[in-house]
Amino acid sequence: MTSTTDKIKGKYDETVGKTKREIGRATDDEELQGEGELQNIKGKGESLKGDVKGKLKDLVDKT
Structure with missing residues (x-):
């Protein structure tokens, strides 16, 4: 991706x-509450992954 x-x-x-x-x-x-919290954390991880990919691409493009 x-x-x-x-x-x-x-x-x-x-x-x-x-x-x-x-x-x-x-x-x-409580089950739905926990499920939501896990999905929220997963989403933060995916967003962070996208940020890192973008920054790496910028670094590679500059070299």
């Missing part, structure tokens, strides 16, 4: 994860 694709997928997972977490809190559903 490209850095942009990773970033988009990451932001999607962060948003869906936060939404699940908050719905879990509102409905007192």
